[in-house]
Amino acid sequence: MTQFTINTQVSDIVTALPQSADLFRNLRIDYCCGGKVSLKEAAEQRSLDVKEVLKDIHSIEEKRESRESLEPSEFGEKTLIAYIQEKYHAGLREELPLLAPYITKVARVHGENHPHLLRVQEIFKTLRAELLDHTNDEDTNVFPMILQFLADPTPGLKETLKPHVFELETEHDNAGRLLHELREITNNFTPPEGACGTYRLVYARLEQLEKETFEHVHLENNILFDRIRQAI
Known part of the structure; x- marks a missing residue:
């Protein structure tokens, strides 16, 4: 309610x-x-x-x-992929461009007195580019390949798929490191006393981005990719 x-x-x-x-x-x-x-x-x-x-x-x-109301770990592979694309991939494409101007504003207005905000801006720019490239690669190349493999698990497709899964997990690790640095330099996303509304908003949405990215990576690494590894 x-x-x-x-x-x-x-x-x-x-x-x-x-x-x-x-x-x-x-x-x-x-x-x-x-x-x-x-x-x-x-x-x-x-x-x-x-x-x-x-x-x-x-x-x-x-x-x-x-x-937030579904339990995706119980989904079959095809439904799980669709869920990841709808909730996390579409969510990133919506949220990242919307969040960017707030981060730019906070860094511009408060960066002189809070220089870590300039690093926040750099990390976000890198994270945004990497996450969008990553999700586009999954949607365009890897997820269709996974669905094709599940429907027809040929030896050739099996060998083609293996390095893609490894590469995606490596990219997940890099996103995790960037998010870890964000949490460190923002004091666990705690705005300083007297911070303006936009400053607080940026920290709240970065923390939400961290939460959803970790959920996203968990579903891929520990659910979807685990199942694929068992099959290949």
């Missing part, structure tokens, strides 16, 4: 549902310095229909909840 109403403060909505910041940003509702107002008041200030804004927030919330 939703926790948000027209009387919920904008800043509280963004704290509980970080992705709602994208909606507020598009609607030009200040969730940062001016976020300590009710959704109703914020909508009225922008001459918006608060019921429509609340409906959009509920849609974001429902989308997140539906992605």
